[in-house]
Amino acid sequence: MGKSESEIIAALGRPEDDEPAAGFREPIALFNVESEGEFQLISTIAENLRIKARAALRVNPDVDPVTHSYTTTGKAETKFGVDIARARDFFKSYDGHPWLKLCGVHVHLGSPVSSPQPYVEAIGKVLSLIDALEAVGHRIEVINIGGGFGADYTSGQALPAQAYADAIVPLLADRLERKWTATGRRTQVVLEPGRTIAANAGVLLTRVQYVKTSGSKKFLICDAGMHTLVRPALYQAFHFIWPTSVAPQHVPAERTAKPGVPGLEACDVVGPICETGDFLARGRDLPPVAPGDLLCVFGAGAYGMSMASRYNSHPLPAEVLIDGTRAKIVRARETYADLVAHELNAQDIAGS
Numbered sequence: 001m002g003k004s005e006s007e008i009i010a011a012l013g014r015p016e017d018d019e020p021a022a023g024f025r026e027p028i029a030l031f032n033v034e035s036e037g038e039f040q041l042i043s044t045i046a047e048n049l050r051i052k053a054r055a056a057l058r059v060n061p062d063v064d065p066v067t068h069s070y071t072t073t074g075k076a077e078t079k080f081g082v083d084i085a086r087a088r089d090f091f092k093s094y095d096g097h098p099w100l101k102l103c104g105v106h107v108h109l110g111s112p113v114s115s116p117q118p119y120v121e122a123i124g125k126v127l128s129l130i131d132a133l134e135a136v137g138h139r140i141e142v143i144n145i146g147g148g149f150g151a152d153y154t155s156g157q158a159l160p161a162q163a164y165a166d167a168i169v170p171l172l173a174d175r176l177e178r179k180w181t182a183t184g185r186r187t188q189v190v191l192e193p194g195r196t197i198a199a200n201a202g203v204l205l206t207r208v209q210y211v212k213t214s215g216s217k218k219f220l221i222c223d224a225g226m227h228t229l230v231r232p233a234l235y236q237a238f239h240f241i242w243p244t245s246v247a248p249q250h251v252p253a254e255r256t257a258k259p260g261v262p263g264l265e266a267c268d269v270v271g272p273i274c275e276t277g278d279f280l281a282r283g284r285d286l287p288p289v290a291p292g293d294l295l296c297v298f299g300a301g302a303y304g305m306s307m308a309s310r311y312n313s314h315p316l317p318a319e320v321l322i323d324g325t326r327a328k329i330v331r332a333r334e335t336y337a338d339l340v341a342h343e344l345n346a347q348d349i350a351g352s
Ligand SMILES: Cc1ncc(COP(=O)(O)O)c(C=O)c1O
Pocket: 108, 110, 111, 112, 146, 147, 148, 149, 192, 193, 194, 195, 196, 302
């Protein structure tokens, strides 16, 4: 979405001006093009650089993925893709471009999508479009059905991959079998799974700084918050949270909002930011917690660190990779000096 000129140049395999050591690479396999303007810009840059590249048109199928409105991308009123009704005209205008070969159709409905049904509906629309395009001579080499497959934020919440596959594969199977007579290439089917792989590959550890009661509420004030994991504040998303060390009777059998363990108390797990929306969980049943305890926030491997910010002058946290029994720091904890490292002195600018 909204690719910048420098991103396009990098995707075409050219190093940034300030990074010549990066050297020349192959262009990316496929640009997913979101608008006429984007096709024009990518193709102009490709032509100027004399680099041939390939593109798929991202269509907006007007299918409801039945998820949070902020992560719904397949409905007509969202900013994504080109209205599927306009796709034929798009191919008529741009297919055959000598520097940017328009050879695919892309769709991404939103995420997380907890049922295969929206995929079935959208793929049906995409296949009808492809049939219509092929009937007038366009050759579609790639069908990209996007990502958005569910992840287990709550135990048993997400469907297994097999359930999506059972619904989706039969729709696409005959396209995979076909061979183009001219090139001998089969239609390629591309998927873009993200959270279903990454969400439960990562957890966020946060230390409880203070415990306080205000009115009828108990607050656990932590050193992580909306700046570290924005999903609860932005999407009211559920993340299971539990202390890293608990008495045996407080070991939960399942990661749910009501884990059914005795002796719990409802708490708001909040961060240090000056926003009431700065919370990781509200009214969450938790075992006894004291300042200094560590809490584990599950399912933080997707849209966690990648959406973290330095808001309220909070340096970004460290990232640790766990490989079996080995742990390795893969991103150093930032310092205050890192926060201000790129700031320039206004007087120097005025004098330059
Ligand atoms: C075009 C596109 N494809 C795939 C994904 C991955 O979605 P998810 O992580 O839910 O699988 C995204 C997420 O924003 C996306 O924008």
